[in-house]
Amino acid sequence: MRNFWKMGLLLTASLVGAQDLEAILDRLENQNRPPASEADMTLRIINRNGQERARQIKAYSQTLSNGDTRQILIFTAPADVRDTRFLTLDYKDDAKTDEQYIFIPALRRVRQIGTSGGESRTGSFLGSDFTFADLGTLERKDFNIRLVGTEALDGVNHFVLEYTAKNPTVINNYGYGRVVRWVNSQNYSSRKSEYYNAQGRLVKRSLINGYKIVNGYGQFESIEMNNLETGGKTVWSFDKNTILPSIDEKFFTLRFLERGR
Amino acid sequence: MKNILLLMGLAASLAAEEPELRLGGFLKPTLHVAPSSDASTLWPMSGLTAGLSFQILAGDLSFKIGLDGYANVAGLGTQLGEWKFKLAEPTDYFWKAATNMNLGLHLKEFYLELPIEDVDLRIGKQVFSWGLADGNNPTDVLNPRRLGTRVTTSLDEQKLGVWAVAATWNLPDNLGAISGIYIPLSVANDLPLEAFTQVVFPGSIVPPIPKQVIEFQEFETWSFLPQDHEGGLRALFYLGSFSTSVSYATVMDRLPDYDRSTSLVPGSPGVNTTTYLPRRWRQHRFGWDFTVLAEGWDIRGESVFVLTADLEGTDIWKKNPYLQAVLQVSRSYFDGILNASLSWAPTWVVNHKSPDDYTDPNLKNEVLQFNGFSRGFGQGYSFEQAVSGRLAFTLLGETLKPDALLVYNVMARDYLAGITVTYNLADAWNLKLGANYYGSARPKDDPDRDFGPFGNANTNPGDRFYVELRWDF
Known part of the structure; x- marks a missing residue:
């Protein structure tokens, strides 16, 4: 059965051979994003026994005209993580390294997220099945990317892209040696991703649910990250998402991260 | 008005x-x-x-x-x-x-x-957090701490708020911040020091030896006096994977030195009183710290050079200038499940004199006394270095966090071993089990035990196990 599936992929790969991989990536990475948004989110962390913990998050995001994106997540509940704030600055320019910072109220300090230390990029994001690295993007400069075929999901054709880490440093930075993504061939949104560790073992699978176009911008209802090693999963859902024409720059500063205002 | x-x-x-x-x-x-x-x-x-x-x-x-x-x-x-x-x-x-x-x-x-505009002004009682190192922050002295007066299990619990006016100028493009702090009320660390008078020898008429009395006077732990006002300046820069700050703080020492005096009341027998008055002197603290995140390593350093009241090191009962630093290297393994860190914390005392440098037995005894009184935070050695290792695990999606720490002072030859296990019972409910073991490689009758923070009978809070349940609301 597995071989049959592979054969199918090979066949479809040849069918889409004319498709320019670069064009797919361009469409995928340059989705029409709102200039700004404000959202209420819930992060449900469910272990393999079905026990659940929930975190409430207020999020603000911004897309600049040069393609840079910024996001701040503010944990509002439960009380033991309240006022933890997390800032991501994603630069379109490959020459600039993306930045992530976290404010931990118990320490009263801002810490930069690195590849090691107490909060490493490959470590769990506040106890969830997402890592800090998962909250960023897969940078083209870090991976050899291949179109390995197409596959129908929910009756819609999807391109299957394989990202292979270029070197051990990239594996250290992302925590994965290989990532396979299913990209909707109609709207170029990512639907599913599978994450393989450095040894090539499939360790996590994410699913994006409820993708729709609202006011010309792609939005989804939830993203589910299944941890195949622990049997647990985390569901990150939008309870409310408001597109804004603009947003105060203050949200994306270390000043706001530390003060919360 | x-x-x-x-x-x-x-x-x-x-x-x-x-x-x-x-x-x-x-x-x-x-x-x-x-x-x-x-x-x-x-x-x-x-x-x-x-x-x-x-x-x-x-x-x-x-x-x-x-x-x-x-x-x-x-x-x-x-x-x-x-x-x-x-x-x-x-x-x-x-x-x-x-x-x-x-x-x-x-x-x-x-x-x-x-x-x-770009300046945040904060007026009133507040808590500051200086220093880019993890846990051991020699530059972080603006808030006094509770040492030995109550059991605390976190750094933030140790800190007392200080009355201050703080202004922080936030630099553009997330480059960092420059802050200035003025503290009109100087407060010492909260220490278990109490005034007492003790007769150590009742005296005798034949042969004529005066009565020997030790008087330990009240420690004035806070002062509004203009000459005791404090302040600090810090410039912090975030430069990609490198962060650094330089700082200056002028504070009254958080730990006391002592004024020692003797008086003799003639009589038969007379009374010879030695009086110790705990006093704090001004310190000028020049700090520098940094963080480098590179190639899977998290490297942090923090140092402070402290100018004290006894620049020449001639007064036995006052601290000498000193340099205190910490260098930490840590790395995560197994996708962040294990974080292992090593730390080296040297302290170098300028113009240091050990008890053996004194030929006069009285002076030698005074040096020993001072280090004993300083309760392990004194200046027992010209060069001391603490080395430590820590293993911190994050298991079951941050539900279970075991943590093991070992600190060893090379010169004092004393150590602290600690283990904690934190379990997140439910949202906002956390259970922590811990054990601390203090010890010294020196014999119990070795006076040098008083020079180290963990083997010192005065500061050693004793081995212990603890359980705490925390509910946040």
Whole structure:
């Protein structure tokens, strides 16, 4: 059965051979994003026994005209993580390294997220099945990317892209040696991703649910990250998402991260 | 009049927008067991720590009150002395009936914060966090700490708020911040020092030897005097994967030195009194710290050079200038499940003299006394270095966090081993089990044991196990 599936992929790969991989990536990475948004989110962390913990998050995001994106997540509940704030600055320019910072109220300090230390990029994001690295993007400069075929999901054709880490440093930075993504061939949104560790073992699978176009911008209802090693999963859902024409720059500063205002 | 206008302005600001009120806090019942103690102190701390914070947000303005409460009721059922009242500083209230029976209430935060363009102004009682190193921050001295007066299990619990005016200029493009702090009320660390008078020799007429008395005077732990005002400046820069800051703080030493004097009242027998007055002297602290995140390594360093009142090192009873530093290297393994770190913390004392440098036995004895009085925070060695290793695990999606720490002082040859396991029972509920073991490689009768913080009989809080349950709301 597995071989049959592979054969199918090979066949479809040849069918889409004319498709320019670069064009797919361009469409995928340059989705029409709102200039700004404000959202209420819930992060449900469910272990393999079905026990659940929930975190409430207020999020603000911004897309600049040069393609840079910024996001701040503010944990509002439960009380033991309240006022933890997390800032991501994603630069379109490959020459600039993306930045992530976290404010931990118990320490009263801002810490930069690195590849090691107490909060490493490959470590769990506040106890969830997402890592800090998962909250960023897969940078083209870090991976050899291949179109390995197409596959129908929910009756819609999807391109299957394989990202292979270029070197051990990239594996250290992302925590994965290989990532396979299913990209909707109609709207170029990512639907599913599978994450393989450095040894090539499939360790996590994410699913994006409820993708729709609202006011010309792609939005989804939830993203589910299944941890195949622990049997647990985390569901990150939008309870409310408001597109804004603009947003105060203050949200994306270390000043706001530390003060919360 | 100016104050009234300011208050009216603030009231108008608060009224301009519907204020948001935030209430939060925690309750933390704790049980400590000291297995090596006698029955009366077997439970050195069993009681409750609580925190309550109340914040009003209106527009850009915010006002915060933070209170800490502490009740050690381990002495319940034992014979108690009279309740004694102590003020570690004007808004820190402490009642004590026994070592293991006391109550405390501390106004930790009480401040108004207002932004003016790129500057944040914060006025009132507050807590500062300086230093980019993890846990061991030699530059972080603006807040005094509780040392030995109550059992604390986190750094933030140790800190007392200070009354201050702080201005922070936030640099553009997330480059960093420059802050200036003025502290009109200088407060010492909260230490278990009490005044006493002790007759160490009753005296004799034949042969004629005066009565020998030691008088240990009250430690004045806070001062409003203009010459004791404090301040600090810090410039912090975030430069990609490299962060650094330079700082200067002028503070009164958080730990006491001593004025020692002797007096002889003639008589038959006379009375020879040696008086020790705990005193604090000004320190000028020049700090530098950094963080480098590169190639899977997290490297942090922090150092401070401290100019003290005894620059030449000629006064036995005052601290000499010193350089204190820490270098930490850590790395994560197994996708962040394990974080392993090593740390080296050297301290170099300028113009240091050891007891053996004195030929006069009285002076030699004084040096030994000073190091004993300094309770392990003195300057026993010209060059001391602490090495430590830590393994911190994050398991089951941050539900279970075991942590093991070993610290060893190379010259003092004493050590601390600690293990904690934190378990997240449910949202906002955390259970922590811990054990601390203090020891020294030196024999018990070795006077040098007093030179180290972990082998020192005065500071060694004793081996212990503890359980704490924390509920945040």
